[in-house]
Amino acid sequence: MSAPLLLPLAPGSTIGILGGGQLGRMLALAAARLGFDVVVLERKADSPAGRTAVQLIVAEYDDEAALAELAGLTGLVTYEFENVPAASVAWLAARGVEVAPGSRALAVAQDRFEEKTFLNAHGAPTVAFAVANTPEEAMDAVARIGAPALMKTRREGYDGKGQRWVEHAHAAAGAFEALGGVPVIVEAAASFVRELSLIAARGRDGSTAIYPLGENHHEQGILRRTLAPAQAAPAVAGQAERIATRVLAGLDYVGVIGIELFEMADGRLLVNEIAPRVHNSGHWTQDGCEVDQFEQHIRAVAGWPLGPTRAIAQVEMLNLLGDEADAWAKYAAEPETRLHLYGKRGSRPGRKMGHINRVKPL
Numbered sequence: 314m315s316a317p318l319l320l321p322l323a324p325g326s327t328i329g330i331l332g333g334g335q336l337g338r339m340l341a342l343a344a345a346r347l348g349f350d351v352v353v354l355e356r357k358a359d360s361p362a363g364r365t366a367v368q369l370i371v372a373e374y375d376d377e378a379a380l381a382e383l384a385g386l387t388g389l390v391t392y393e394f395e396n397v398p399a400a401s402v403a404w405l406a407a408r409g410v411e412v413a414p415g416s417r418a419l420a421v422a423q424d425r426f427e428e429k430t431f432l433n434a435h436g437a438p439t440v441a442f443a444v445a446n447t448p449e450e451a452m453d454a455v456a457r458i459g460a461p462a463l464m465k466t467r468r469e470g471y472d473g474k475g476q477r478w479v480e481h482a483h484a485a486a487g488a489f490e491a492l493g494g495v496p497v498i499v500e501a502a503a504s505f506v507r508e509l510s511l512i513a514a515r516g517r518d519g520s521t522a523i524y525p526l527g528e529n530h531h532e533q534g535i536l537r538r539t540l541a542p543a544q545a546a547p548a549v550a551g552q553a554e555r556i557a558t559r560v561l562a563g564l565d566y567v568g569v570i571g572i573e574l575f576e577m578a579d580g581r582l583l584v585n586e587i588a589p590r591v592h593n594s595g596h597w598t599q600d601g602c603e604v605d606q607f608e609q610h611i612r613a614v615a616g617w618p619l620g621p622t623r624a625i626a627q628v629e630m631l632n633l634l635g636d637e638a639d640a641w642a643k644y645a646a647e648p649e650t651r652l653h654l655y656g657k658r659g660s661r662p663g664r665k666m667g668h669i670n671r672v673k674p675l
């Protein structure tokens with residue numbers, strides 16, 4: 314058993330992070346700035362977060378010996394991706410380790426059907442949707458929702474992976490098989506005018522902090538650009554805030570959450586998905602806000618007061634994909650550009666190698 318966790322967590326304490334990617338790296342850097350040590354549990358020996366941690370445990374996320382080692386080093390664990398096995402979180406919790414955000418947030422975010430059901434039940438509107446477990450049910454679902462519809466695997470999709478457009482109900486069975494014959498959700502096509510996202514946080518005392526909206530542009534399913542703070546009508550910003558407040562309270566959430574939104578022509582917002590972690594569309598906060606999403610997450614899970622979220626600059630965040638990061642010297646020479654590189658050793662097309670924030674002080 315881990316020793317009981319004393320909150321607020323004192324500087325000098327250790328925080329565990331499940332996952333060794335760039336989000337874990339930036340969380341570890343923020344934690345270090347507040348005086349914490351970070352131990353990372355990650356599958357690969359060489360990882361962006363592993364290189365910034367004081368200790369690295371290389372193992373599968375469900376390896377009990379590795380989880381026990383982690384529990385021996387820290388009483389507080391967070392994660393940088395939502396596909397952490399629920400059983401690992403339960404295993405840690407049973408040994409007195411505090412895992413934040415909690416298992417409810419993970420369960421909701423890991424399954425697109427649970428997610429949309431939760432959102433609608435908490436006053437956060439989404440597109441119409443239906444589930445299907447067989448090719449026949451898939452045809453039926455598309456017939457009910459109406460074509461074109463977007464079929465997505467219920468679990469484990471990201472960056473546009475695990476989804477297919479279905480143009481006619483009779484193409485549904487083929488799409489179902491092409492997605493691997495696993496349970497799917499069929500979504501109505503959202504004819505949005507733009508994609509927005511909201512980064513928000515909830516502390517252990519139930520206080521919330523909400524960042525200004527970001528406007529997101531994707532290419533081939535991957536986030537390319539975020540413009541923030543986004544120009545938005547007060548009614549749109551108000552809806553986004555209400556959605557965030559309801560979602561955070563409904564999940565009894567602790568930490569930072571990313572909420573992806575569709576803005577419809579009539580000004581309504583629909584939630585596309587929620588990510589129970591820091592989010593790529595929140596990277597602009599590093600150079601555009603008083604306290605960024607990474608420090609905010611560490612503050613929240615450590616039981617510290619949340620920091621201010623006010624924007625201090627207008628930011629264009631650009632992801633550096635594949636060999637685009639090779640132009641680091643050019644970006645480093647631009648006075649308005651803040652360069653963030655992830656230390657990844659191998660580049661391949663589409664791989665997120667870093668990002669830049671181009672800032673214009675407000």
Ligand code: AMP
Binds near residue numbers: 534
């Ligand atoms: P997701 O993996 O759910 O975040 O989806 C990736 C991208 O696909 C989103 O950012 C949207 O551009 C698009 N998308 C997702 N769901 C829908 C939908 N129901 N209607 C239209 N476009 C969608």
